[in-house]
Amino acid sequence: MNIHADLIACHECDLLHQIVALDSGSQANCIRCGAKLYKEIRNSLDRTLSLTVTGLILFLLANFYPLLTFEMQGRSQQNNLISGVLEFFSSGFWGLGILVFLVSIIFPLIYLLGMAYVLVPLRMGHKPWKMISVFKVVDYLRPWAMIEVYMLGIIVAIVKLSDFATITPGIALFSFAGLFVVIAAANASLDPRIVWRSVDIDGEY
Numbered sequence: 001m002n003i004h005a006d007l008i009a010c011h012e013c014d015l016l017h018q019i020v021a022l023d024s025g026s027q028a029n030c031i032r033c034g035a036k037l038y039k040e041i042r043n044s045l046d047r048t049l050s051l052t053v054t055g056l057i058l059f060l061l062a063n064f065y066p067l068l069t070f071e072m073q074g075r076s077q078q079n080n081l082i083s084g085v086l087e088f089f090s091s092g093f094w095g096l097g098i099l100v101f102l103v104s105i106i107f108p109l110i111y112l113l114g115m116a117y118v119l120v121p122l123r124m125g126h127k128p129w130k131m132i133s134v135f136k137v138v139d140y141l142r143p144w145a146m147i148e149v150y151m152l153g154i155i156v157a158i159v160k161l162s163d164f165a166t167i168t169p170g171i172a173l174f175s176f177a178g179l180f181v182v183i184a185a186a187n188a189s190l191d192p193r194i195v196w197r198s199v200d201i202d203g204e205y
């Protein structure tokens, strides 16, 4: 969806519309094809910012605490997020390892840091350097931060190994599941217009 300060193009049929103020919770639709144009989200900046900060904390917990502990025949092995990725590499699945590393660790991290980079200064009333470029990267990466891919892998591993081993979930597993929810909520609460509106401050493009 392309948005200028007070114009918005329909992402389905490209018809340009003038942006008008809406009541909180209501939504503007395209007058030609009915597609959703934008929604008025109450306290979008505050909500998205607190979810982003929560996301960063969960990301740290998910990466530095144990994910799963396997116990088999008296031996116990602790895994964390990155050791799961390294397991792919040591088994020769390089492509899969790189893909999982990118979509479950690198992209979510860049997404969260990029959001914080844009939203923290906006919250304090000024515009960060290269805001539009950073926000475009964040917007582009949004569908690629797919930690559910990793979650699915964990569930498959638990189901397959539960007959042979005792599996204890760790702090990172719950943090990771929480991160999935928080990223989805941050996406839902972000009104992109809070970013585009501030472009007017000195017209970066």
Ligand SMILES: [Zn+2]
Pocket: 010, 011, 012, 013, 014, 015, 030, 031, 032, 033, 034, 035
């Ligand atoms: Zn339309």
